[in-house]
Amino acid sequence: MRVLIFSGGNLNTWALSSIKEEDYIIGVDRGAYFLYSNGIEMDCAIGDFDSVTKAEKERIVAKTKEIISCDAINKNETDTEMAFNFALNKQPKEILLFGVLGTRFDHSIANIQLLYSGLDAGIDCKIVDERNEIQLVNSQLVIHKNRFKNVSLLPLTFEVSGITLEGFNYPLTDATIRIGESIGISNILNGEIGKIGKITIKSGILQVIKSND
Structure with missing residues (x-):
């Protein structure tokens, strides 16, 4: 349901x-x-x-x-x-x-x-x-490419560590993002509509914001 x-x-x-x-x-x-x-x-x-x-x-x-x-x-x-x-x-x-x-x-x-x-x-x-779709991740999240062009990652906790991105134009491997840093803004999923991206983190909570201008 x-x-x-x-x-x-x-x-x-x-x-x-x-x-x-x-x-x-x-x-x-x-x-x-x-x-x-x-x-x-x-x-x-x-x-x-x-x-x-x-x-x-x-x-x-x-x-x-x-x-x-x-x-x-x-x-x-x-x-x-x-x-x-x-x-x-x-x-x-x-x-x-x-x-x-x-x-x-x-x-x-x-x-x-x-x-x-x-x-x-x-x-x-x-x-x-x-124009927006917002969800949280604290371990692993698979997202599908859809009508939203941009995918931004912003920490909800002070620090989010061990961030690895697969299927993105701008990949990350075991990265850390802290509150006040904008490195996670405006990423894009690779490929055509329906393709997937994978977000994995080791600690903390990320806000995943898909958006259009």
């Missing part, structure tokens, strides 16, 4: 093409109304719903199998973190997060850091938007 989470950041109809019939769909606050507006029935809607009107929330409820509401002030988690933890408890094969990047840079950083919990649980997790 895959779980797809739609939050209230940068979203448009491009995100709908990722939905498969068997996916478990979670709408988060304004993201739930985005799904409703595009005729997508949700398995669950989560949040304080302070970004929608009363009438919009009623429409969300009508198109959702389960509603999990929380107080807008008395809570210790963002709506997206609530949804992510809910998804982790279902122990799916994969979690995809849409609409979790946007104008609030603090929220964007917090949502990238959520991926650590997925990595710790052994669940493949990705943040996807129109």
